[in-house]
Amino acid sequence: xxxxxxxxxxxxxxxxxxxxxxxxxxxxxxxxxxxxxxxxxxxxxxxxxxxxxxxxxxxxxxxxxxxxxxxxxxxxxxxxxxxxxxxxxxxxxxxxxxxxxxxxxxxxxxxxxxxxxxxxxxxxxxxxxxxxxxxxxxxxxxxxxxxxxxxxxxxxxxxxxxxxxxxxxxxxxxxxxxxxxxxxxxxxxxxxxxxxxxxxxxxxxxxxxxxxxxxxxxxxxxxxxxxxxxxxxxxxxxxxxxxxxxxxxxxxxxxxxxxxxxxxxxxxxxxxxxxxxxxxxxxxxxx
Numbered sequence: 447x448x449x450x451x452x453x454x455x456x457x458x459x460x461x462x463x464x465x466x467x468x469x470x471x472x473x474x475x476x477x478x479x480x481x482x483x484x485x486x487x488x489x490x491x492x493x494x495x496x497x498x499x500x501x502x503x504x505x506x507x508x509x510x511x512x513x514x515x516x517x518x519x520x521x522x523x524x525x526x527x528x529x530x531x532x533x534x535x536x537x538x539x540x541x542x543x544x545x546x547x548x549x550x551x552x553x554x555x556x557x558x559x560x561x562x563x564x565x566x567x568x569x570x571x572x573x574x575x576x577x578x579x580x581x582x583x584x585x586x587x588x589x590x591x592x593x594x595x596x597x598x599x600x601x602x603x604x605x606x607x608x609x610x611x612x613x614x615x616x617x618x619x620x621x622x623x624x625x626x627x628x629x630x631x632x633x634x635x636x637x638x639x640x641x642x643x644x645x646x647x648x649x650x651x652x653x654x655x656x657x658x659x660x661x662x663x664x665x666x667x668x669x670x671x672x673x674x675x676x677x678x679x680x681x682x683x684x685x686x687x688x689x690x691x692x693x694x695x696x697x698x699x700x701x702x703x704x705x706x707x708x709x710x711x712x713x714x715x716x717x718x719x720x721x722x723x724x725x726x727x728x729x730x731x732x733x
Contacts, residue, residue: 449594450532452594452595452596452597452598453597454715455595455597455598456576456595456597456598456601459598459601460529460565460601462481462526463529463530463601464623465528466478466526466530466531468527469663470561470683471531471534471540471543471684472597473526473529473540474522474527474528474530474531474578474662475524475528475683475684476525476684477691478523478524478525478526478527478528479520479521479523479524479527479683480520481523481526481527482519482520482521482522482523482524482526483516483517483519483520483523485513485523486519486522486523487582490727492515494727494729495515495518495726495727496511497536497731498726498727498728498730498731499514499515499721499726500517501651501652501654501730501731502717502718502721503721503722507583507685508618508731513706514712514721514726515726517722517723518725518726518727519721520643520723521570521722521723522679522682522725522727524570524571524661524683525570525571525573525681528571529573529602529605529718530574530612532605533605533608533609535574535609535649536577536578536581536609536610538581542579543684543685543686544574544685544688545685545686545687545688545691546578546582546687546688546690547687547688547690548690549582549690549694550688551674551690551691551692551693552579552582552584552690554582554693555577555634555674555693556582556583556584557674559631559685560633560671560672561585561632561634561635561669561671561675562634562635562671562672562674562693563634563635563662563665563666563671563672563673563674564576564579564585564586564587564634564635564636564637564673564675564676565636565637565638565639565660565662565674565675565676565709565712566636566638566639566675566676566677566678567638567639567640567713567716567717567724567727568640568724569636569677569678569716569720569723569724569726570678570679570686570723571678571680571681571686571724572638572678573610573686574590574678574686575636575678575688576610576611576636576677577609577610577611579610579634579676580610580611580612580634584634585632585634586611586613586634586636587611587613587614587624587628587629587633587634587635587636588606588610588611588613588615588635588636588637589615589616589617589625589626589635589636589637589638589661590606590614590615590616590617591616591617591618591623591641592616602699603702612635613633614627615628617643618645619645622661622664624702625661626668627656629665629669629671635661635665636676637659638660639658639659639662639709639710639712640728640730641659641711641728641730642656642657642660642726642728642729642730642732643658643659644657645659646659647660647702647703648705648733649703649706649707649709649710649713650707651710651713651730651731654716654729654731655731655733656731657712657732657733658706658731660702660706661703661704661707661724662705662706662709663703663706663709664700664702666696666698666700667698667702667705667706671696672693672695673693673694673695673696673709674690674691674693674694675690675691675693675694675709675712676689676690676691677689677691677716679719679720679723680720680723686687691712694708694712694719696708720724
C-alpha cells in the first residue's frame with residue numbers, strides 16, 4: 447500500500463515538474479507559492495509547526511504564527527517549483543535572480559587550498575548552497591537525507607548529483623566515514639545543521655534541548671578547519687541573496703558541545719532575521 451501511495455505522489459510531482467517547466471521560472475515559482483500555501487498544510491501536523499514556532503518565541507501572537515506558517519508552506523511550494531530550474535541556475539542562465547554576498551570569503555578558501563566545512567540550514571531554496579559553492583570552483587561533497595519516497599528520490603538524486611554537487615553523501619554513520627575520506631583528500635564539506643539527528647547530541651536551540659549534528663565540531667577537532675556559514679535569503683519571492691558570512695575559527699581545544707552550541711547560535715540569529723523563511727515542519731525539538 448505504501449508503494450502505491452509513493453508511486454502516486456511521484457506521478458503528481460513529475461506532472462507538476464512538467465507544468466512548471468512550461469511557464470518559465472518566475473511564473474512557476476509564484477504558482478508553486480500558491481500551491482504550497484493552499485495544499486501544503488494537509489501534509490504535516492499543524493500542531494507540530496505551531497509548537498515549534500512557540501519554542502522559538504513563546505510570547506508570539508496567534509496571527510503572527512498563522513502568517514509564518516502560511517509563508518513557510520508558500521516557500522515549500524516555491525522550492526518544489528524551482529527544482530526543474532536548478533540546471534538553469536547551475537549554468538548561470540538565471541543569474542539575474544541570484545546575488546552572492548561575501549564572495550571574497552569563497553576566494554579566500556580557494557586560495558588557501560584547505561578543505562572547509564560549509565554550514566547552513568533549511569532557509570528558502572537551500573539546494574542553492576552546494577550548487578553555488580561547487581559552481582564557484584570549490585571541490586565539495588554534500589551531506590543529504592534521501593527522501594522516504596524511493597521513486598521521487600531517484601529524481602532528486604539525479605538533480606543533486608548532476609546539477610548541485612556531484613559528491614553526494616547520505617546522512618548517517620556510513621556517510622560520516624565517507625565524508626572523512628573526502629575531506630582527507632582535500633574536498634570541502636557542505637552540511638545542514640538544523641535537522642534532528644539521532645546520532646547527535648542535545649544542544650540548546652532557543653533555550654530548549656534539540657538533537658544536533660556534531661559533524662562540524664568533530665571535523666574542527668580532528669582537522670582544525672574553518673567553518674563557513676552560508677545563509678540563503680529570499681527577496682520578493684523569486685530573487686535570492688546567498689550570503690557567505692565571515693568564517694568561524696575555533697580553538698581545537700574547545701569541546702564538541704561548545705562548538706556545536708556556537709553554531710546553533712548562528713542558526714538562531716538567521717531564524718530570528720526571517721522566521722517565515724525557515725522550514726518549521728521538522729520535529730526539531732524531539733528528544
